[in-house]
Amino acid sequence: MTDRGLRIMFLTHYFPPEIGAPQARMFELARRLDELGDTVTVVTAFPNYPTGIVHEGYRGRFAMEERMDGVRVLRRWVFATPNSGFFKRILNWLSFVASSLTAARKVGPVDVMFVQSPPLPIGLATLAYARIKRAPFVFNVSDIWPQSAVELGVLRSKLAIKLAEMLEMHIYRRAARVTVPTPGMLERLAARGVPREKLVLLTNGVDTALYQPQPPDADLASRLGFDGHKVFLYAGTHGLSQGLDVILEAAKITKNPDVLYVLAGEGADKAALVAKAKSEGIANVRFLPNQPKASMPALLNSTYAGIISLRPLDLFRSAFPSKMFESMAVGQPLVAALWGEAAEMVRTAECGVVTEPGDASELRDAVESLAGDPQLAREMGMHGREYVAEHYNRAKIAVRLHELLREVVRSRR
Numbered sequence: 001m002t003d004r005g006l007r008i009m010f011l012t013h014y015f016p017p018e019i020g021a022p023q024a025r026m027f028e029l030a031r032r033l034d035e036l037g038d039t040v041t042v043v044t045a046f047p048n049y050p051t052g053i054v055h056e057g058y059r060g061r062f063a064m065e066e067r068m069d070g071v072r073v074l075r076r077w078v079f080a081t082p083n084s085g086f087f088k089r090i091l092n093w094l095s096f097v098a099s100s101l102t103a104a105r106k107v108g109p110v111d112v113m114f115v116q117s118p119p120l121p122i123g124l125a126t127l128a129y130a131r132i133k134r135a136p137f138v139f140n141v142s143d144i145w146p147q148s149a150v151e152l153g154v155l156r157s158k159l160a161i162k163l164a165e166m167l168e169m170h171i172y173r174r175a176a177r178v179t180v181p182t183p184g185m186l187e188r189l190a191a192r193g194v195p196r197e198k199l200v201l202l203t204n205g206v207d208t209a210l211y212q213p214q215p216p217d218a219d220l221a222s223r224l225g226f227d228g229h230k231v232f233l234y235a236g237t238h239g240l241s242q243g244l245d246v247i248l249e250a251a252k253i254t255k256n257p258d259v260l261y262v263l264a265g266e267g268a269d270k271a272a273l274v275a276k277a278k279s280e281g282i283a284n285v286r287f288l289p290n291q292p293k294a295s296m297p298a299l300l301n302s303t304y305a306g307i308i309s310l311r312p313l314d315l316f317r318s319a320f321p322s323k324m325f326e327s328m329a330v331g332q333p334l335v336a337a338l339w340g341e342a343a344e345m346v347r348t349a350e351c352g353v354v355t356e357p358g359d360a361s362e363l364r365d366a367v368e369s370l371a372g373d374p375q376l377a378r379e380m381g382m383h384g385r386e387y388v389a390e391h392y393n394r395a396k397i398a399v400r401l402h403e404l405l406r407e408v409v410r411s412r413r
Contacts, residue, residue, distance in 0.1 A: 005037035006405055007109055009133070011126060012116035013078075013096055015044040016068065017055055019265070019290045020237065021204065021322040022116055022142060025394075028207055029114075030071045032398035038405075040071050041110075043103045045078035045096045050237065050266045052082035063102065074103045082268070086154050093119040100125045104132050112176075112405045112412075113137035120145035120164060123171040136176035136412045138405065140202065144188060144315075151315040152240050172198070176408045179401075184318025184341050200404060204322040205394035211329035213385060216302045220295075224302075225286065229260035230371045231303040232335065235291070236323045238267030243311035245269075246337060248276055249360035251285045256368050262303065264288035300330045305352075305370055305377060309337040312357040316340060325392050328384030333377045335366045351384030 010030050014022045030040045046064070047055040058064065064075045079095035081088040110133040115126045117139060130137050146164035149155035155164070172178055172194045179202035180186045186199050221227060238244055244263060251261045261284055263273065270287070277285045291299055300306070306327035310316040317340030324342065327334055334352025336343055343354045353370060355362035370377050 005039055006033075006409060007111045008033060008038050008040045008405060009107055009110045009113045009129070009135070010040060010042040010044075010116070011100065011113060011122060011129065012042065012044050013093065013119055013122055014049055014116070015042060015047070015073065016293065018047045018049045019293060020049065023049075024293065025142075025204060025322065026116055027068065027071070028394050029398050029401055031069050032395060033402055033405075034070050036398070036402050038402065041107050042071060042073045043100050043107060044073060044075055045100075046075050046080070048078065048080035050082065050239075050268070052080050054080050062099070065106070074106055076100050076103055089119075090121070093121040097121050097125045101128055101132075104129065107133070109133070110135040111409050114401070114405065115139050117141050117171075118143050118145045118148075120168060120171075123167055126171065127174060130174065136408050137174075138177045138179055138200075138408060139171055139175040140179045141185065141189070142181060142204075143319075144185060147188075148241075148315055151313050152311075154240065169193075176412070177404060179404075182318045182320050182341050188318065202401060202404070203392060203397060204320055204325065205392040205397045206322070206325040206329045206388060207395075208329050208389050208393050209395075211297050211300070211326050213331035213381075214297065214301045217298045220298055221302045224262075224288065226260065226262075226302060228258070230256075230258045230305075231260050231262050232305050232307050232367055232371075233262045233264065233300070233303040234307040234309060235264040235296070235299070235326075236321070238263065238265050238270040238273060240268060241311060241316070242267075242269075242309050243337075243358055244273055244309055245276070246309060246358050246360050246363055247307060248273060248280075248282055248285060250363040250367065251277075251282050252280065253360065253364050254284060254367060256371055257284075259284060259367055259371050261285045261307075261367075262288060264291055264299070266290050296326065297330060300327060300332055303332065305333045305335060305367075307335045307337065307363075307367075308342070310342075310357055312339070316357075320345070325388050328381075328388040328392075331378075331381035331385040333370060333380035333384065335363065335370065337363050349383055349387035351380050351387060353380075 012026045046058045062077045076099040179200045308324045336346045346352045353366040
């Protein structure tokens with residue numbers, strides 16, 4: 001193998017300017033691999049998640065090429081639909097599987113592929129590209145599919161589950177490596193027969209240079225109506241997995257008039273949450289739309305604490321919501337309504353208060369306790385910043401991925 005950089009193809013359904021964890025992760029890794037001397041080409045869909053509305057500047061096209069911070073991005077048409085309604089989402093996923101293959105010639109030679117899942121159907125395009133390019137691939141599993149869809153109750157057909165599991169296991173067999181973000185997910189896949197030597201822990205992370213403690217932005221806080229409040233912020237997807245109704249229930253029983261709950265983002269459950277807050281007159285809750293990535297550090301630094309919430313499902317015992325790393329990176333204490341590995345990390349880092357997921361009373365108690373102790377909040381925030389800089393720095397994670405991809409290519413040759 002020569003010393004030249006690798007020719008790497010990223011295949012992902014989700015990518016900026018969309019907002020979200022997989023979007024940020026794939027962009028940051030691609031950009032940093034490019035800085036390390038590799039040549040990265042991203043094949044992705046036109047941005048439309050989660051609203052189903054293709055972003056301005058990308059509409060009315062089938063194909064497009066652009067550069068984002070030096071990274072080459074090839075976009076292809078997708079059946080755009082809101083992140084709700086399982087059948088429409090399947091069409092959304094499969095449409096990109098088909099259209100993505102039209103970029104094969106444009107991509108050029110490939111040494112290795114890095115693929116983001118879910119959605120699992122992207123594995124069909126992965127298998128085709130692996131054959132066309134005669135290149136090995138690393139399959140990055142952020143959420144174990146179809147298991148998560150079954151546990152969330154959105155996939156019930158026994159035939160569909162069986163077919164999805166067959167595709168899933170076939171992809172694992174064909175992959176050179178399968179990367180997962182948590183030890184618990186690694187153990188789950190190993191228990192299902194994926195060889196341990198094929199499984200690699202590649203954690204999520206955060207850009208600790210972009211997300212760092214800063215003085216609150218007074219103009220931003222005033223514009224958003226934060227003045228005079230201790231804002232507890234949830235920023236992320238409003239979907240089935242997050243169980244955000246618990247925040248509204250906690251808000252209803254919160255006595256401290258200084259506390260304001262803010263939910264920023266979009267998703268399948270947002271309309272119902274907004275309607276509930278309005279119909280029940282929950283005055284200490286405010287909703288914000290998706291915020292541009294560039295404004296997120298300022299938003300986080302202008303709030304008192306972050307809220308991380310997941311539904312109380314066994315599936316999520318091995319989940320690490322990546323939004324928690326951004327809060328930690330700016331020195332923001334956490335109220336973590338979750339269990340399992342992520343809860344243990346919060347306790348180990350001493351960066352927040354852990355509550356039982358889905359328990360509104362516990363969430364309210366944690367919020368009021370933290371609101372009443374600014375010194376403790378500052379100390380927890382400082383601990384979180386130190387911990388994430390050491391263990392979840394995305395620059396270090398990109399170097400690990402760079403070395404993994406070189407090892408895969410060496411083994412293949």
